[in-house]
Amino acid sequence: MEELIQKALSSSDKVSNNSLIEKIIPIGGGCIHKAWCIHFQNDKKVFAKSNHIDNINMFKFERECLSVLKRFANKSYICVPKALDLISYQNISILFLEWIDLKQSQQNLLGKGLALLHKSSSEWSPKKFGWEKEGFIGSSTQIRGWDNSWGEFFVNYRLRPQLIKAKAWGVRVDDYEDVLRYLSSYLNDHDPRISIVHGDLWSGNCGSTRNGLGSLYDPASYWADREVDISMTKLFGGFNRDFYQGYEEIWPLDKFSKDRTDIYNLYHLLNHANIFGGSYKENSLKILKDLRSRE
Structure with missing residues (x-):
């Protein structure tokens, strides 16, 4: 899966900002999706969620919801992660989100x-x-x-x-x-x-x-x-x-x-x-x- 994510990212400057990937670490992602923390060589981190391509509409819905929440969120009180990109590659779909340290x-x-x-x-x-x-x-x-x-x-x-x-x-x-x-x-x-x-x-x-x-x-x-x-x-x-x-x-x-x-x-x-x-x-x-x- 890490290799698939790397290949998918090669087509997205929105996520990598032309920086090379240093490592991809699997993290807890609940019972529906697999989740990953992507570390880039410029010290940037990105959150990724992956699932089968058939479930891409779940990611489209999540991206839309996050956008609406972010529109109305007061940044002095609350942070909503930005959806960076949604990529389909081979038989998987991957949603890339801004990383937030919790x-x-x-x-x-x-x-x-x-x-x-x-x-x-x-x-x-x-x-x-x-x-x-x-x-x-x-x-x-x-x-x-x-x-x-x-x-x-x-x-x-x-x-x-x-x-x-x-x-x-x-x-x-x-x-x-x-x-x-x-x-x-x-x-x-x-x-x-x-x-x-x-x-x-x-x-x-x-x-x-x-x-x-x-x-x-x-x-x-x-x-x-x-x-x-x-x-x-x-x-x-x-x-x-x-x-x-x-x-x-x-x-x-x-x-x-x-x-x-x-x-x-x-x-x-x-x-x-x-x-x-x-x-x-x-x-x-x-x-x-x-x-x-x-x-």
């Missing part, structure tokens, strides 16, 4: 930066919820489309597609139509401002840089209620009090936001159930049952 540190600026991103993007939103092109949430498809009503969008473009996939492990969408109708009405009454969201904001997809700024990467963005990001930070843990205090200092959440946490995280739990199975199935069904009791 470390474990306080999360106050990450929280503030996320709030500023949500707030600034809401002032330039397309006035409807959704995304123009088909995307991905993990290895699953995140379908494209738009709706002026948040409830209809979240139910029809996020929850329903996952419930349809869940048929493979015994879920019948018809059994939950009453829940979906309730959620659609409830979220329409909420009527949130439209913001760009990271879309897959667990602790493995964000961090802090060596100079203390927050950083966002591996997004699954769309125009949505900003609370979908805050809700997911509570799904798997990893976010501390500094993060939430930083967010609240910039753009406080309303007092009912916690009531929507399980609704928004149901999307991710169903997705995990459809991909990985296991306890995610039971957790998804429990939330569906709890939501039915709210009606």
Whole structure:
């Protein structure tokens, strides 16, 4: 693979800046892609993600999301890596990103930066919820489309597609139509401002840089209620009090936001159930049952 990356880079001055490669080191890249740190002789480092050529649309979506996040990110608080190039070579596709040195540190600026991103993007939103092109949430498809009503969008473009996939492990969408109708009405009454969201904001997809700024990467963005990001930070843990205090200092959440946490995280739990199975199935069904009791 290192040799393939070297050959692919020979056609891209955008990444190498005409410097020779010193070494390519494999690093942890999650369960979908392989990841690499490329060291050049001019001391520059670049992050690379590789996958089969058939999965190049995943990289195209990620590149687009990073570009939009970078547009609205306040550089004094948060850093979003720049996509340097996307190359197809033989049977692989490779996404090259700006290298960012990360470390474990306080999360106050990450929280503030996320709030500023949500707030600034809401002032330039397309006035409807959704995304123009088909995307991905993990290895699953995140379908494209738009709706002026948040409830209809979240139910029809996020929850329903996952419930349809869940048929493979015994879920019948018809059994939950009453829940979906309730959620659609409830979220329409909420009527949130439209913001760009990271879309897959667990602790493995964000961090802090060596100079203390927050950083966002591996997004699954769309125009949505900003609370979908805050809700997911509570799904798997990893976010501390500094993060939430930083967010609240910039753009406080309303007092009912916690009531929507399980609704928004149901999307991710169903997705995990459809991909990985296991306890995610039971957790998804429990939330569906709890939501039915709210009606």
